[in-house]
Amino acid sequence: MCGRFILISDLSEATDALPVEEISRPLRRSFNIAPGTLVSALVREKDRKLVQLRFGYAPPRAREGKPRREMINARAETVASKPAFRESFLKRRCLVLSNGYYEWKKEREGKIPWFIHLESNRLFAFAGIYDRQDGNTPPGVALLTTEPAPSLRAIHDRMPVILDGAAADRWIGPLQAGGENLLPLLKPYPGKDLSAYAVSPYVNTPGHDSPACIAPLPGE
Numbered sequence: 297m298c299g300r301f302i303l304i305s306d307l308s309e310a311t312d313a314l315p316v317e318e319i320s321r322p323l324r325r326s327f328n329i330a331p332g333t334l335v336s337a338l339v340r341e342k343d344r345k346l347v348q349l350r351f352g353y354a355p356p357r358a359r360e361g362k363p364r365r366e367m368i369n370a371r372a373e374t375v376a377s378k379p380a381f382r383e384s385f386l387k388r389r390c391l392v393l394s395n396g397y398y399e400w401k402k403e404r405e406g407k408i409p410w411f412i413h414l415e416s417n418r419l420f421a422f423a424g425i426y427d428r429q430d431g432n433t434p435p436g437v438a439l440l441t442t443e444p445a446p447s448l449r450a451i452h453d454r455m456p457v458i459l460d461g462a463a464a465d466r467w468i469g470p471l472q473a474g475g476e477n478l479l480p481l482l483k484p485y486p487g488k489d490l491s492a493y494a495v496s497p498y499v500n501t502p503g504h505d506s507p508a509c510i511a512p513l514p515g516e
Contacts, residue, residue, distance in 0.1 A: 298456040301397035317343035330502035353438035355380035372482035384425035391421035415489035423457040
């Protein structure tokens with residue numbers, strides 16, 4: 297799963313990397329973005345619009361009077377068919393901006409946090425889906441996950457779908473034949489610039505938000 301990530305790029309970096317035509321909210325920058333907080337995302341309405349969404353997706357039945365159970369991830373393998381996600385996959389896809397994410401590796405001494413990123417912490421986007429807006433509350437978003445890239449298999453058995461360039465633009469572009477044109481995008485990141493290193497348990501506390509969150513452990 298992917299439950300924590302960072303966004304440290306400024307607005308000019310974001311608009312250089314992704315085609316943004318309208319900005320409704322400022323970037324929500326942080327070294328420790330956790331579930332329940334706001335994230336910066338690009339959606340396509342009339343134009344490509346930079347918005348803030350809430351990290352935590354409510355499936356349709358949760359909006360019909362049943363207890364709200366938010367999900368932070370959706371499996372890429374079933375997002376187009378599972379009732380909890382299918383409508384959002386067809387109608388409400390987004391790009392969640394990030395410079396890297398955290399994953400916890402199981403060791404004998406406990407779970408060790410790792411920071412996973414592209415070269416030079418380059419900005420990219422997670423493939424996401426979002427729910428309908430409920431009153432004044434921003435829509436909730438879930439990040440899509442897939443099997444891990446080979447270099448990450450020793451850390452975790454899942455990874456978020458990472459998109460940039462033309463792939464990112466296609467994800468929020470028009471559908472073809474029920475979305476079959478988008479499914480090939482939902483694969484492990486293919487680039488060779490994916491890196492990971494262990495970081496301090498300092499990041500375990502969601503309230504900690506500083507460069508110390510991504511500082512390598514001694515010896516890394």
